[in-house]
Amino acid sequence: MSEQPIISLSRSDLVSDQEVRWCPGCGDYAILKHVQSALADLQVPRENMVVVSGIGCAARFPYYMNTYGFHTIHGRSPALATGVKMANPELSVWVVGGDGDMMSIGGNHLIHALRRNIDLTILLFNNEIYGLTKGQFSPTSGLGKRTKSSPLGSIDPAFDPVSLALGAGATFVGRTADMWGKHCQAMLKEAHAHKGAAFIEILQNCIIFNDGAFAHEVGKKTKDDATVELIHGEPLIFGKESQFGILADGLELKVVELGEEFSAEDLLVYDKTKLNPGMAQMIAAMGVSDGSLPLPVGMFRQVQRPTYEHSMEDQVRSAQQDTGGKPPLQSLFNQGDTWTVD
Amino acid sequence: MSEQPIISLSRSDLVSDQEVRWCPGCGDYAILKHVQSALADLQVPRENMVVVSGIGCAARFPYYMNTYGFHTIHGRSPALATGVKMANPELSVWVVGGDGDMMSIGGNHLIHALRRNIDLTILLFNNEIYGLTKGQFSPTSGLGKRTKSSPLGSIDPAFDPVSLALGAGATFVGRTADMWGKHCQAMLKEAHAHKGAAFIEILQNCIIFNDGAFAHEVGKKTKDDATVELIHGEPLIFGKESQFGILADGLELKVVELGEEFSAEDLLVYDKTKLNPGMAQMIAAMGVSDGSLPLPVGMFRQVQRPTYEHSMEDQVRSAQQDTGGKPPLQSLFNQGDTWTVD
């Protein structure tokens, strides 16, 4: 990648020879297409693409990508991908997993990868359910959810993946959905362009065990009212007729109707580049804690910080400054107090 | 505890017969005293107190408390304590660990305990170092820190424990310090009174491997300028002469000098009970992302949500509604399609 070759890949070049085995109608199919389309445009040679996943329906993803792929173990993909990227920073490393994989068993590896700001693109397929194990609630399912393992209704409050990622110090945080082809692809490309850990939550429909979990937010007819798109530098406007807006009343968010009393000028202008993630957090939590507000989607945060793997390369390079490469092994042996026996 | 007995305990009743084995001068001694003092006042019978810890210097804590105590394994104390509390909600369960124990290996259990809002009081002794293993950097140490495992300076950005806890949905989040006896004890009591998971970060000095890490923030002479105390319902004022304040300029925080231009009325009034944790997040991050601002201490958040163990008890009770207790075992056996062979 160092010399920016002109690479012409089409989506089909990224389709592997493996039969796709998700349930018919699963949202994962759409995401697969978006990822293949977006990656084809990245000017990254196919051999430099690596897809790493954990275990789950979502985590079967690497098999269907005609790139290097590693289907690891449950929850550990961010850790394994960290090793891949550190060993070879030239690779474009994509991490894929479900809400169980990344938010339950793998929660710690996720937040540590985000904290370190290692240049991975991490895709969380959130279907608010355990698909592969046939339908238990997940840490994103939320209170009251009746599933095989919560027949009386779950008593586990949900994580908001965006809030958790921001709390961990993530430098790039976005939210999109399986059915939003363009939106999703655009975000994937931005994430790739971002130097550092990029975290994208993709709302994904599990047709078998949690059908319609996001129907309201993702559906064509309802989404304009049910979500608000965060656009950097733009006021927060939503609604089918763009008739609503969100403004900050002190440190309180409020939905207002645009028209006589309020105009776009009064609204909160979104800034994804703020160093202090408080605003992003406030917006992220509004769907969750303030029931009446729409679900924010789009880019919550994008700030620059040194990437982990580059800081490591810098240490290696500066350690080799005097020798212009690896010093002779013998010099390592002979360090310290030595003595000769003749 | 159900009948609120009048219990008279003194600090010394909570001192165990084990010799304390921390390094002379370690901040843990002070915290131990604060905890013993605070607990003696709680009107909780000693036999109902359980202290659970992981592994580390901090995690030796239970041995020194004349209560029930469980020194478990590295990182797992929140999970183990969850089982204790679910099994017997009458117990007052305290969880103690260091920044390695709770933020590194135990990060996931911590955030899941906070998410579930199980009624534990979780004390993070943050000395920004691995003490027991003799001085490696921890996830709270921050960039550039030179330690045994980062001889060239750490390239790991730090977690902010408060931000992470808020991102995980914690209902009670506070910060205090080893040397602040009153402050610390008051917070411990509030945490105990809180129904739900309470998370307290205690800044703690490791005199051997990270001496003075918080000297500026905690030290008598400097702390008034270096920190700002969050007081519910009060404006954010700090400084030796209370000469500074923090105000919200739109969604931006700013330090101002009080006097001609600004008065206390202009300042941000802190509200720990906001459902949307955005404000708390903004404040939490100000010390970290906006270098010029003081370190916030005190109570970041305190909101009410059902506790995990009570939701579970509710399910048990309502399942037993018809039988007024456990139904006969035989009824369980005989469920479903049965047939008789004579």
Next chain:
Amino acid sequence: MSTPPSSAPPEHSEQLESVVIRFAGDSGDGVQLTGTQFTKTSALVGNDISTLPDFPAEIRAPAGTLFGVSGFQLQFGSTEIRTPGDRPDVLVAFNPAALKTNIDRLRKGGLVLINSASFTSRNLEKAGYESNPLEDESLSAWQVITVDMTKLTREALKESPLRTKDKDRAKNLFALGMVYFLYSRPLEHTISWLENKFAKKPDVAAANVKTLKTGYYYAETAEVFRSTYSVPEATVAPGLYRNVTGNQATALGLVSAARKADLDLFLGSYPITPASDILHELSNLRAHGVKTLQAEDEIAAICAAIGASYAGSLGITSTSGPGLALKGEALGLAMMVELPLVVINVQRGGPSTGLPTKTEQADLLMSMYGRNGESPIPIIAARSPADCFAAAFEAAQVAISTRTPVLLLTDGYLANGSEPWAIPQADELPNIDPDFLLDGGEVLQPYARDPESLSRPWIKPGTVGLEHRVGGLEKADLTGNVSYDPANHHRMCSLRRDKVARIADSLPPTTITGSQTGGDLLLVGWGGTYGSITTAVHKARAAGKDVSSVHLRNINPLPPDLGDILRRYDKILVPELNLGQLVRILRAEYLVDARGCNKVQGLPFTVNELIAAIDAELYGEA
């Protein structure tokens, strides 16, 4: 054992001793339901039964694909039935993929019942058939009966208000009706089940019942089969029965133990195939004092269970192979603090993620040794689906009375398989005394031991005056204080070893199937291979071969009489679904030249495989 349908005239019903049937089709074809109904009806008419569902690894694989085929095999009979059978006598194939993946298992001469409607060119192609097997000679070794079940079902439901798509769904009941006729089973049980299940959707209930009956009458009227058969009642012990899977029986056994010990039960678990159903079952039993935590991972699950035991509940954690690998460190802690804990490992195909939906017995040595340091843990293995009840009860009993974590090993085959369970009298199950310490005497000694069992007291937080500290550091004998004393460490390691070893004192004499006093060959097995091994031994003995077998429930400690027994036989063969694990333990323990008979295919042993192995041992590898 199975007897083939013969070519006798249809009006005449033949008696068989046992029959193996396999239903196979797409996940959407209702294969599991059909199998379950046949099972239940057969049980209700008094047959002994053993079943095995066989799920695809995919949740809902695309229709018509080979990897999407779902199967359900059952054996029913008038004698003791111990396995779902080696080879089906009857295969019901709902589509070409089901035929393709299953036909080779069908006994030569067996009967295959096919829904011809699904043999479209598209489906044939998906199944990889180059020509239609219904039209070429490829099925000539079997009796093929093709019926357009889809058309006949639609026909039967002409009047029904259901949409065609929903009508088509009922075709499995058409097939079930036909098979009921073939084996002279009554329809009433399935009819009442359908009416109950669709009580709120009377149209669906009516359509299903209609289709079931139509299938039955069609078989009768069209004289589809050359003969019908009956399988007389088995002579099973009198009592109340119900069908249970291994996972259900495990859950029941655990709850029973908790109830008999007057303890609440706490399960910390993380979903994993094929163990998840234990979590599901127990999640529904709040009334019985069962609290469940779906933890964030397997480590949290076991830690929470340890915490619950510490607080005075019966702590339990359930998982499968990879999950157990994660629990090793915490299991060491449980062993060190000497608290009761039951850990269930429903073994599946390994290593790593392996073959997650398949069965295997390859976690035995991990169960023995998968922890740092000297950390002995009792191991108990269940032998059949219903036996999981007794094994789970025993595991909890040992855990409580010995104050130790106990590993209960089952496997995917037991977990999903089912068989009739003779429902016990709850009153007659033994009580278990948790024997909490309430009074510490002068000076509390949390690590003082019962002189016989070597177990330490169980002390519940909340007990006045017994405040004390436990943890994973080595502790001084008696006081339990942290101790770095060298001699104490050796003593404590030895005490913990001896405590587990002493459990052997209370084990019953080992049961030998076959000749008690020795002989040419002894098979030693454990776990889910019981049915196959025992059946093979019975068959071999019936054929005059001097073969016996022993099946171990307790693997750690081993029964005290085992060494003597082993030395009585000329040869010892250890069949295991792994590359040789128990066999290593036996060789090390008794220095006997036991040899392995190993299969790692994600599948149970067939009886015939074992008979071949027996013959090879007895007569050489001819």
Next chain:
Amino acid sequence: MSTPPSSAPPEHSEQLESVVIRFAGDSGDGVQLTGTQFTKTSALVGNDISTLPDFPAEIRAPAGTLFGVSGFQLQFGSTEIRTPGDRPDVLVAFNPAALKTNIDRLRKGGLVLINSASFTSRNLEKAGYESNPLEDESLSAWQVITVDMTKLTREALKESPLRTKDKDRAKNLFALGMVYFLYSRPLEHTISWLENKFAKKPDVAAANVKTLKTGYYYAETAEVFRSTYSVPEATVAPGLYRNVTGNQATALGLVSAARKADLDLFLGSYPITPASDILHELSNLRAHGVKTLQAEDEIAAICAAIGASYAGSLGITSTSGPGLALKGEALGLAMMVELPLVVINVQRGGPSTGLPTKTEQADLLMSMYGRNGESPIPIIAARSPADCFAAAFEAAQVAISTRTPVLLLTDGYLANGSEPWAIPQADELPNIDPDFLLDGGEVLQPYARDPESLSRPWIKPGTVGLEHRVGGLEKADLTGNVSYDPANHHRMCSLRRDKVARIADSLPPTTITGSQTGGDLLLVGWGGTYGSITTAVHKARAAGKDVSSVHLRNINPLPPDLGDILRRYDKILVPELNLGQLVRILRAEYLVDARGCNKVQGLPFTVNELIAAIDAELYGEA
């Protein structure tokens, strides 16, 4: 072997073959520094040496307490020295607690050198002395020399501008000076080290040098000792030497292997005693292409290392017992994807948190079996601190050439102990060929195997045209695609087993210490017990006993000639620092009646313990 200082006149220097010295005091007393300096000087004058530091479990325990005593023991000699010695000839005790905890180890008649200034009533009380042992008869079995080192040091430093507190810190050098005189060692090496170390603090350097010299001259002038001694040079092989601890040698061995394979080295690790120093050492070697990740936990550490290996580095993870217990699942993945990986387990006292700062060998069976399913992994064990270099190199070599994770076992005793290392010529170390696949031919087969080693190709992402997928599900032979085929699963499990087994073909013949052709008794050991076992066997043979020994480097697979060897001896004894682990493997493998000699005290075997065990085997438990 040690010879006591006799009572010859002081002016006359006696020759000794070897001496054991133990320094002991508070953590703040500079005990480790003193020991290290004595070691280095002795090495520089040509003695063979073995050392063992003995840290308290607490970081900095309160001064004067028994649990805060820090020790450093070393043995130096003119013959081959293999252990730090059973019992000291000389004990240097800086305070009453050090005396109390160490005096019983001192050889009767041995010399104890005491700083009398620290025998205050407060310190005596902290150490639990009821009366002052310097004033009662309790030390009469030893030669006691008390010197007020504190006072004499202050005296010597009268002129120094240092504060008294800092002056007092130098008193360990006073003691060192005295001991240098006692054993006729030169001061120059320590002096130049001090001047170097305190180059920026000339006052400190001067004070330290002065104190060292004062101690030396004081011993000479005051005629403190009845005799002085000399220990002639050992006849060690010529070459360049340096002292290394086991952890240092491990790090060096790993870097060497990476360099000789022309690979970058990636270490994923999480701090844990006593393994952390490997992380520390490697963190400082960026120049050699070493990247280190201090991961969030042990699981992340091994996963990152697997990821790095996948990307074409030499992936390594280092840990100790509890950490290895956590890595089981991921280790299974590494085995399944067949990538090189070195996993180092520096064993410590278990189970659970156990005795974290002590040594033990109780993780062998966990290393063999601590993963779900059939997942064989080669195991290599180091036998001495310097040998960790060769063992680590070999582990990496096997990992790279066989494409498998390899477990390298060391222990706390090796990790912290040190001995002279004959520095090898880097050029003469064998090259290792990572043999990356660059061209997949017509159809890439990521699981095609080398017919000899059965290893599969190592394919680096970034290689054009070789895109493929790997993972933990069972994979089809050759293609590596996911496969649920039963026969394939059995074949793959067998292939993975055979691949590891074939490593045996390249193992050198096993070295027998003692009689080659058989005899009365063979000791079989592994790992860090080498020094004690070999010394014991030499001693026993010198006393005419027919004892031999074999020390295993490779435990999985075992050397192919081992079975034959074992069968040549009448009895087999397996000394291990556990309750019997290798012995179980040997019994299962070879059906020989090997018996265990076991110690689980957090301490190495002493030579005398082993001699007693040998005698018990040979002559009965008299």
